[in-house]
Amino acid sequence: MQEPTLLLLTALADAPRHGYALIKEVEDISSGRIRLRTGTLYAALSRLQQEGWVHVVGEDVVDGRHRRYYALTGAGADVLAMEMERLRATLREADRRLRLRAGEVTA
Amino acid sequence: MQEPTLLLLTALADAPRHGYALIKEVEDISSGRIRLRTGTLYAALSRLQQEGWVHVVGEDVVDGRHRRYYALTGAGADVLAMEMERLRATLREADRRLRLRAGEVTA
DNA sequence: TCGACATATGCTGATCGTCGTCTTATCATG
């Protein structure tokens, strides 16, 4: 799983959100580093829906603009949690190795 | 940066290694989940060399098999450390949101 | 001794996710 997809699931983890709000949320979570393009977003959302990790929980119209709300499913939350556990393990290992390296002559 | 590349840098973080050893090392770090294909490995290594994050530190012949050793450069170690910091931040945020979700009715 | 397996490097074509760009539309600001 790539970072944009991961951030998207994270953005949906606490509450349902609509497309544009997700772009802003991901930008926020990543401290402005990741600005999802709409193409990336909607492609990812339809992929994640197919996987059963995300589903549409409602649509409404606010100020004449139609909004579709997406939410994480239970399965989606599980996948996110597992993904986090994998990252945690990699992180631990990388830290350990970088500390080992600290004692050496760097190239 | 994708997971295979990240694991590759991690595998090189503490000591120089040759191609085949890197495949084994990455498999080990990822608890057997990620088995780098040789195509992925050597493509990634040449990309990382171009970036200046990895360099060749020597070649030798052991039991008739020639080995080429790759090592992380100082710049490569910096990039890995930065990447880890980013992941740490995402991890914290995802954890927080998943905990918030725990109090809700899951879909 | 012959096939299977591990070690070792490297290439090629296909797949898949993301990026960049485009379209359509409404509302607020200047």
Added chain:
DNA sequence: CATGATAAGACGACGATCAGCATATGTCGA
């Protein structure tokens, strides 16, 4: 009345990874 923010979505290109192939040596069991 043009511009920019908000809002949804599609499409082609690109790049990293995957799957599989080629090539070669050493070891081990049948």
